[in-house]
Amino acid sequence: MDFYWITTALGDIVWLALAFALGLLSRVIGLPPLVGYLAAGFLLNGTGVVSGDVLQQFADLGITLLLFTVGLKLNLRSLAKPQIWAVTGLHTTLVVAVFGLAVYALALFGTPFFAGLDFPQSILVAFALSFSSTVFVVKVLEEKGEMATPHGRIAIGILIMQDLAAVVFLAVSSGKSPSQWALLLVLLVLLRPLLHRLLQRVGHGELLVLFGFVLALGGAEIFELVGLKGDLGALLLGVLISNHSKAEEMAKTMLGFKDLFLLGFFLSIGLSGELTYETFIVGALIAPFVFVKAGLFFALLAYFRLRARTAFLASANLTNFSEFGLIVAMIGVTNGWLDREWLVVLAVALSLSFAIAATLNAMANDLYARHRPLWQRLQRSGRLPDDQPHDIDNATIAIVGMGGVGTGAYDTMRESFGDHVVGVEIDPITVKNQRGMNRKVLLGDPSDADFWDRVQATHTLDLIMLALPKLSTSLEVIEQLKLTSFKGRIAATARFPDEVVALQKAGASTVFNIYTEAGAGYAAHVAATTSPQPAE
Known part of the structure; x- marks a missing residue:
């Protein structure tokens, strides 16, 4: 048996341990772990360590899986909106x-x-410097549970358009044209029914994960064979199955693998060149210009009639430089257009912009809420269809989050209270499906105080039941409800005892631990549907 791969991996254990230590330190001080990974890369660079094959393979696979999972959640029709393509x-x-x-x-x-x-x-x-980081933004949105929010969809749409522009640049600058066989890639669309049938039959375990890897790596390999960037192939294969009912489940199962392999990408940034005092100073001077990018994003998004909050949070998400900037710089160095020092300068600027963006995104909701009148004065008066006031008829109970738990809660409460119940969901596809099953569901971001202002402009809710998958999102919703002076009761779901304490401290009047209390609910259901048997 060949154990070469084991010895290679053990040779990189120091990198992994250092990345873990600094990633943990970053989390402790309130920054995303990826900032620690970047710091680990620069620290290793300073000790003379160079990037190895294992690390580079991790980085390449991480980006491929990232774009595949982005494709799983991509709505192509959203790219046709002027708020996406025109703003980009x-x-x-x-x-x-x-x-x-x-x-x-x-x-x-x-x-x-x-x-x-x-x-x-x-x-x-x-x-x-014009690009924003797909890797960073997707990571932040996933950690905060905001991928499906209006500002999350806007940010992802802009990033996809930027990534497509980067792919075009790479194709042109390489001096190579795609193979004539590239035209046959349009036939991949014909595989869509087959891919959907296979996805339906793979179940929910390891076959689902394996199928995800086959699609991501297979799509990348096909595109590479015809002279196109492989990551674009992974993105396309994700898009082909994005409207399947199991696409979201596949994205969740791939999440851990994607995060693990992206570690290699963040470490490789710090190892991209020799760090000197001069390159660090120049990179540090360039980093604050991300605020110029953010200001332009906000102005353009507001001009295209997005609400101030959506424009502000999307701009905050995009307040960074991009890994594609390093790729552009590498092409310039390879072709003799730039000196290698510029690659290091851009790596420093990129790393510092991530630290800036991480801090800004952690404070974004508070910054908007604190200065809400100012931001709202900067938005245009005309409203897009999604921003119109909500009519909830005579509803007094809102179920926030229409996943499995939320749907069950909605149906149960509706049996007791009839039309006085309304659902709230941020995912437009889920809203469409729920409405198709005759449920009254609003499309909106529950962590948005402006949303609750619009809901309660002419109506008053007595009870809001949170059925959200992330504790951070539930806490944010409770905080925004406080800002709107909500006087009713708030119920929430939790998974662990510490989450129960956190939600109660935040202001939830009732907290239901879905794990510890599931057994009691299960027994009550069986008892209600089973006739007692006489004891022998």
């Missing part, structure tokens, strides 16, 4: 123009490190 195009153009002219001006004035850059090189640096 305008923002990229403005950032490249503003940043490019700024960099070129520094070069003309002979500023150290910038001196010697010509205009095309300045534009290339600006183009690398």
